[in-house]
Amino acid sequence: MLSAAKLVADIRAGKTRIGETLAQVFDTIDAEEELIGAFEAIDHGAARPPATGALCGLPVGIKDIFDTADMPSTYGSPIYAGHMARTDAAIVSLCRRAGATVIGKTVTTEFAFMHAGRTRNPHNPAYSPGGSSSGSAAAVAAGMLPLAVGTQTGGSVVRPASFCGIAGYKPTFGLLPTVGMKTFSWTLDTVGLFGAGVVDVALFAALLTGRDLEVSEEISPPRIGVVETHLWNEASGEMRAAVGEAARLAAAAGARVETLQLAGTYADAFAAHQVIQDFEANLALSYERDNHSDELSAILRETLDAGDAITPEAYDAAQATARSARHGLGKLFADVDVILTPSAPGAAPEGLGSTGSSIFNRLWTLMGTPAVNVPGLVGDKGLPLGVQIVGPVRVDKTTLAAAAWLERVIAARS
Amino acid sequence: MLSAAKLVADIRAGKTRIGETLAQVFDTIDAEEELIGAFEAIDHGAARPPATGALCGLPVGIKDIFDTADMPSTYGSPIYAGHMARTDAAIVSLCRRAGATVIGKTVTTEFAFMHAGRTRNPHNPAYSPGGSSSGSAAAVAAGMLPLAVGTQTGGSVVRPASFCGIAGYKPTFGLLPTVGMKTFSWTLDTVGLFGAGVVDVALFAALLTGRDLEVSEEISPPRIGVVETHLWNEASGEMRAAVGEAARLAAAAGARVETLQLAGTYADAFAAHQVIQDFEANLALSYERDNHSDELSAILRETLDAGDAITPEAYDAAQATARSARHGLGKLFADVDVILTPSAPGAAPEGLGSTGSSIFNRLWTLMGTPAVNVPGLVGDKGLPLGVQIVGPVRVDKTTLAAAAWLERVIAARS
Incomplete structure (x- = not known):
């Protein structure tokens, strides 16, 4: 894999040049892409930004749920096959402003929901890379890109990062x-x-x-609360063991580790996630549902139908539940810096039919809290098992620092 | 003007037919549009929905800041001249689902900001209709449409409604x-x-x-708090007199009317509005700024430049100020149902160069509170003077009812 931090440092120090990095990336794409299928579009002649940019021209991939003016934007749906958007999405402009070279669009599930694309897991192509940001996670894991952009509505950043054994960062809601x-x-x-x-x-x-989000070399051991959630029994034995192992390693390295119980309001908030998501999806995808129903997957069509059946009163009640749970987050984080919890129910599922379950991510997406997949642990089949670090809203730097600290502790285990 | 409520009632009662309404609307457009200039596009052959829809096929206009799949979407910018979007915006789908006939796109200022379009005020074509929802407000005021959709980021619904002498409703943030x-x-x-x-x-x-938002025939007199804000001296003499007159009429009709002072945090929140707006606009319009700068108006270019100069820390501080002010709204509405305050600094400005100022709207937009322009009062030059009713977040029905009550009281004045 390609470390963006190392590449930027090397380029700034004159140890390598961006032209070499780009050549290496395109060579790896030539070698790996046919098997992995991470890209929806590749721009071999992508205009390179001035070398003055902070990201030094590093290549990035953009999940194909974002508009780009110079490559098709298909949102993983046949309805938009070949669609050329008129503008770049804001995150694409931000990448360019920061000096990145946008070299491709990465595969998304249909409208970033559940219907899988063709991407395979680089650790074992018989397994799913997770979703919905399938291509972004797989491209980084396969060394085809140092950096990629994705989105999470349920668990679409943290889960594929876990399955692919890389870092995935869902910032505080609205940061990007x-x-x-x-x-x-x-x-x-x-x-x-x-x-x-x-x-x-x-x-x-x-x-x-x-923003001041970079992780320094020196990080103090964080105070960690292990949270099993009411869905702990849905986690595989090896995932439960992975969380236990991460907690044990953290404690041995000097972290204060305690187990936290989630109040019942968080189980209610977990349930509210689906009500809010389905109700809003029926509005957000109203044009597609009303005009291109036959081009939607069955699972999406059923979800939009379910959303259409949700009353405004039920939606309002779900939003009230979410507000109440968010209000309680200060108490939850009163004595810990971050929470440690599974990134997914287990390792990647076999086959490409399902990208896995978001049940260990939905609550944190709804809460708007920053969440990071910490890679490094491995399951019985040699597939990655990520653990998730969650921090308080708007405390992204501490969350990233704690995740980086845990990542080092895991990497240093004997 | 055409009352949608009366038209729906008449069509349901068999007193008129939607075909007659549509013919009348197109006749009025033929007579008025050349002078008023409310439309960016008109679809004379708009597909009429099944007569079973709740809105009975009533014609509506959509501000040209929304995407439509069957008419151009130009956002008031030459960058998007002739642009055909691939989808309908969600609000357009909602209009169609509710049985409206979408017959046109209405003029917006450039990207719904300050650079004016060509629309004139139906009460006096030498005056501005307000903005940014200029065409939507003018079309309703001219009797060319019974209903239209707009947007408000500063004061772009309540202000043009005030200048055009019609009702404008900005719901609780996120309702639509x-x-x-x-x-x-x-x-x-x-x-x-x-x-x-x-x-x-x-x-x-x-x-x-x-949702249960319809206003009934019988409404109890509301408890009204008159709020002058720290900008009262920016209101014209006739606007201050209009608010006073509305308060006097309300009290005489049985409302409990008191004067409320806004805590200083609301003056801070007012100032935070611009920081948040400009910072986000520089991201939202990043593609246009980075690629089509020469096709932006000077005022927008300067605003985006100002947004680019705002630090993330200043933006975060502005958001914190806004959260704090929102938190205090419960106290503000503790003893009143709604607030009465100016809809604009005065009547419509002369000429089409400026659509007027949003200083009496920005705070309520940032707070996310429902706000309604109540028409009926008239200034020295015969131009409308609207007053604004603001209610608590998510209490839209009470807010609309209080506004309707005040509208009747004003209409019944001797």
Whole structure:
């Protein structure tokens, strides 16, 4: 895999040149893409930004749920086959402003929902890379890109990062702009970032936003609350063991680790996620549902029908539940810096039919809290098992630092 | 003007037919449009929905800041001259689902900001109709449409409604979906509705959303707090007199009327509006700024430059100020149902160079509170002077009812 932080440091120090990095990336794409299928479009002649940009021209991939003016934007749907948008999405402009070279659109599930694309898991092509940001996660894991942009409405950043063994960062809601993203649920849609490791996504976020988000070399051990949620029994044995192992390693490395119980309001909020998502999706995709129903997957059509059956009163009640749960987050984080919890129910599922389940991500998406997949642990079949670090809203730097700290502790295990 | 509530009642009662209404509307457009210039596009052959729809096929106009698949979507910008979007915006789908006939796109200022279009005020064509929803407000005021859709980021619904002497309703933030609207500021952009009177916009909102928002015949006199804000001295003498007159009439009709002072945090929140708007606009319109700068108006270019100079820390501080002010709204509305305040600094400005100022609207847009322009009062030059009713977040029905009550009280004055 390609570390963006190392590449930027090497280019700045004159140890390598961006032309070499781009050549290496295109060579890897030539070698891997046919098997992995991470890209919807590749721009071999992508205009390179001035070398003065903070990202030094590093190549990035953009999930094909975002509009781009120079490559097709198909949103993973046959309705938009070949569609050329008139503008770049805001996150694409931010990438260019920060000096990235946008070299491709990465595969998304249909409208970033559940109907899978053709992307395979680089760790074992018989397995799913996760979704909905399938191509972004797989491209980084396969070394075809150092950085990629994705989105999460349920678990579409943290879960594929977990399955692919890379870092995935879902920032605090609204930190990165969704303008120019094909909307699924405006309460939930969150732009996220992928990189080889946590320091790489932190650097990417810092350079895109101009915010103090970079992770330093020296990080104090965080105070960690292990949260099993009411869905703990849905996690596989090896995932439960992975969370336990991460907690044990963290404690041994000096972190204060305690187990936290989630109040019942969070189980209610978990349930509210689907009500809000389905109700809003029926509005966000109203044109497609009303005019191109036969070109939607069965699972999406059924979900939009379910959304159409949700009353405004039920939607309002779900939003009230979410507000109440958000209000309680201060108490939840009163004595810990971050939460440690599974990134997914287990390792990647076999086959490409399903991109897996978002049940360990939905609550945190609805809460708007920053969440990071920490890679490094491996399951019985040699597939990655990610664990998730969640922090308080707007405390992204501490969250990223804690995730980077845990990543190092896991990497250093004997 | 055409009352949507009366038209729907008459069509349901068999007193008139939708074909007659549509013929009348197109006749009025033929007679008035050349002078008023309210439309960007007119679809004379608009497909009429099944007569079973709740809105009975009533014609509506859509501000040209929303995407439509069957008419150009130009966002008031030469960059998008002739642009055909691939989808309908969600609010357009909602109009069609509710049984409206979408017959045209109405003029917007450039990207719904300040650079004016060619629309004239139907009360006196030498004056501005207000903006940015210029065409929607003018078309309703000229009797060319019974209903129209607009948006408000600063004061773009309530202000043009005030200048045009019609009802304008900015719902609680998020009540109507912005999906498919050209974004200016995602924290502020709010979809709003225009109609001849408050009962008309209330009916429109009820039928679009399936919510209990209709205004009944019997309304109890509301408890009203008159709020001058720290900008009272910016209001013209006749606007201050209009608010006083509305308060006097309300009290005489049985309302409990008191004067409320706004805490200093609301002056801070007013100032925060511009920081948030400009910072987000520089991201939302990043593609246009980075690629089509020479096709932007000077005022927009300067605003985006100003947005680019705002630090993330200043933006975060502005958002924190806004949250704090929203948190205090419960106290503000503790003893009153609604607030009465100016809809604009005065009557419409002369000439078409400026669509007027949003200083009496920005705070309420940022707060996300429902706001309604109540028409009926008239200034020295015979131009309308609207007063604004603002209610608590998510208490739209009470807000609409209070506005309708005040509208009747004003209409019944001797």
